[in-house]
Amino acid sequence: MDDKELLDIYTDYLISSFGLTTGTGLSRLLDGAISHDRIQRFLASPLKSGADFWQVVKPYIRQIQRDDGVLIVDDSISEKPHTDENDIICWHYDHTSGQTIKGINFITALYHVPEISLPVGYHLVTKTEVYTDQKTGQQKRRATVTKNEVYRQLLQQAVHNQIPFRYVLNDIWYASADNMMFVKHALKREFIMPLKTNRKVALSLEAKKQGQYGRVDALVLEPDTVMTIYL
Numbered sequence: 001m002d003d004k005e006l007l008d009i010y011t012d013y014l015i016s017s018f019g020l021t022t023g024t025g026l027s028r029l030l031d032g033a034i035s036h037d038r039i040q041r042f043l044a045s046p047l048k049s050g051a052d053f054w055q056v057v058k059p060y061i062r063q064i065q066r067d068d069g070v071l072i073v074d075d076s077i078s079e080k081p082h083t084d085e086n087d088i089i090c091w092h093y094d095h096t097s098g099q100t101i102k103g104i105n106f107i108t109a110l111y112h113v114p115e116i117s118l119p120v121g122y123h124l125v126t127k128t129e130v131y132t133d134q135k136t137g138q139q140k141r142r143a144t145v146t147k148n149e150v151y152r153q154l155l156q157q158a159v160h161n162q163i164p165f166r167y168v169l170n171d172i173w174y175a176s177a178d179n180m181m182f183v184k185h186a187l188k189r190e191f192i193m194p195l196k197t198n199r200k201v202a203l204s205l206e207a208k209k210q211g212q213y214g215r216v217d218a219l220v221l222e223p224d225t226v227m228t229i230y231l
Helices: 003-016 023-029 036-043 050-064 147-160 177-186 205-209
Strands: 070-079 089-094 099-113 116-124 129-132 139-142 167-170 190-192
Touching: 003 023, 003 036, 023 036, 050 116, 070 147, 089 139, 099 147, 116 147, 147 177, 177 190
Parallel strands: 070 167, 167 190
Antiparallel strands: 070 099, 089 099, 099 116, 129 139
């Protein structure tokens, strides 16, 4: 049994368990087919990276990939309210609820073709820097790289791994001018992103050159209108 098979068994064990999970408990559940020492050595092995994950998913992506594929980047928080705080399990702002939540924050790149979606990359948000908030005087944590930097790294890695895709999709959190320019000019791909209502855009290249920008919420458009805007 290789590590991938052991990982599948261990994750299934975690998902299906309702109480305390231990290496000894899994070994007992399998009637000793896998020793608890083997499980402990596996858990103590070096941390897996995005490159390790790509080697697992690569054969499946190659079977389904298409030139009109879509890459979706999003972040999620797995809540851990009762776990001691550390570099990974800490406080993160949840823009869906508008509050900070204690847990694990991870960013994923999901590859989508008709009827199939598979993750092709991920990043665990690790807040290793401790600083003092000037307003509250409280100690807080922050990461050394921003989420927008991670966003661009995941997209660049997908291109490096020769994953064909035409569009990049993401929510309003990543809808920055830098990200749009990166997708359009550096990667030569298209994007679909929502915009905040207070963002200012130009409706033509001439309007942009003349500095004629208008707020998104002031635009009057017909339903289902498709148009080009200039940031």
